[in-house]
Amino acid sequence: MKKILFILIIIITVFSAGKTLSAEKTEIEFWTINLSPRFDEYFENLIENYERENPDINIIWEDNSFSAVKQKLLYRMAEDRSPDVVNLSPELMTSLVKEDLLYPVSNFDKDFSQDYYQGLWEVGVFNGKSYAFPWYLSTQIMMYNKEIFMFAGIEENDYPKNIDELKLTAEKIKENTGIYGFMPQIKIHHEFIKAGIELYTEKNGRIMPAFNTKKAVEILRWYQNLMQKDLIPADTLTGGYNLALERYINGELGILITGPQFIDKIKEESPYIYDVTAAAPLVLREGEKISAALMNVVIPKKSKNPEKAAEFAHYLTGAEAQQEFAEKANVLSSAKNAGGEDLKNKNGDLLKSAVREISKKQLKKAVDMTLKLPQADELIRVMDIEFGRAVKSKNTAEEAVNRMEKGWLDILNKGNETE
Incomplete structure (x- = not known):
């Protein structure tokens, strides 16, 4: 009996020690x-x-x-x-x-x-x-469908090297195949930063918008022109990246602007599209940076x-x-x-x-494009709304940039008043 009791004590002790550990x-x-x-x-x-x-x-x-x-x-x-x-x-x-x-x-x-x-x-x-x-x-890169390029009369290695060539490539693809050349994922404040446009400056302790420039207007005009000529899908601003990826996988898009991490999804969803895909550097305007x-x-x-x-x-x-x-x-x-x-x-x-x-x-061209201001969400929303109106030709590019600036001033003035 004592032996059994001794064994029970040992078991309880070990169990308790285990629970403690x-x-x-x-x-x-x-x-x-x-x-x-x-x-x-x-x-x-x-x-x-x-x-x-x-x-x-x-x-x-x-x-x-x-x-x-x-x-x-x-x-x-x-x-x-x-x-x-x-x-x-x-x-x-x-x-x-x-x-x-x-x-x-x-x-x-x-x-x-x-x-x-x-x-x-x-x-x-x-x-x-x-x-x-x-x-x-x-960093984003450009993937393109070599077969669609061939049907459009474009040589496999004759991929666009700059922004003007990208537009010409889109025109050739649309004209010869009926397929859209590409479907850009546009964050307009990123487009400004990439182009070297300062979004804001500080004057006498107050944050002020600084993006109302000729270059900003030119960027908006470029996208307006793409939409007006039906070179990008009408749902470009609302469709999102997943829709662009889906279209590329289905052979309904000539070029996909994407991150390298999505290449496996293309391979899994459509081995054939993967086999006819080539990769190239992201198309940039002269001196532009890339979003990291x-x-x-x-x-x-x-x-x-x-x-x-x-x-x-x-x-x-x-x-x-x-x-x-x-x-x-x-x-x-x-x-x-x-x-x-x-x-x-x-x-x-x-x-x-x-x-x-x-x-x-x-990577040597890559920069972080996070807007580090307390009202960042509101400021970006204003820019997106006005950009959307401009792309749909509801406002000119100049009017859109002016309205962006006014929206920023309204938001920033409230912030300056509370500080």
Whole structure:
């Protein structure tokens, strides 16, 4: 009887010790955007390796849609149930910084910035404080259907090299095939920034619009002309990227302006279209910049374990982890030593290799185009509305830019009055 009792005591002791050890584990809740189920295996392996190296940590991973992540995050923070490590775009991050909802990464003793390309690290800097670990990025490239080019009487390698050639190519494709040449995804404030137009300036401590220039008017006229000549679809401004991608996959679009990460979707949905696709650098006006589509990782201010969260965020965005993810996702790494110099696809896929090579070369022209003003959402909305009216010929290009300026002044004056 004593022997049985002794065994029971040992079992209870071991069980209790196990529960104590389990209870001592720190849970880190980690959110991504639109990366499941495609990259489930990658994240499961990464988390397994991290937990093996850090047995006191338990990572809970959740993937969210881009459209829902901000509201869900705000809701969870309001309930004091904030996740600890969150994948956000610079635009989403900026709005949270303004509301003082993110933990400054620069508050930690370690200087994480040395491990990343400086220009990408600075995307997360506001008023001298760093709020983000830069993660993966890409630059837009041009993919085109060689078969449609052939039917339009265009040589396979005679793809457009500048903005004028892009318009001529669209005209040839439409005239000879009835298919639209391309369907641009237009953010008019990005178009201005790409062209080197300053959106605003500061005068006597007040923010003032600065984009009402001849160059801005010319950009609007160019798009007006495309729509008037029926060289781009009528639903270009409302259809969104997914519609452009769908049309390209269905052979209903000659050129797709896209990020390298979408190449696998083309291959999965239509192997034939993939086989007749070639890649080329993004068409730019002279001296134009390219938008760097960057994803960041942030730590919400209400994280219960910001130090542990920062350690995992640094591991996730470190050179080794980023190199593997970049190869799987056809994106580029923000980490310095991520081994991204050899961009040849390991499976010998020439198109994938070309896409990554082009995207990498374009990085020297890439800039972040996040509008870092408190009223950014309102200011961008005004520009989009007036641009839409101009493209539909409801206003001239000059009138549209003037109305954009007036809209900005109204919004900024309210902001200046409250400061």
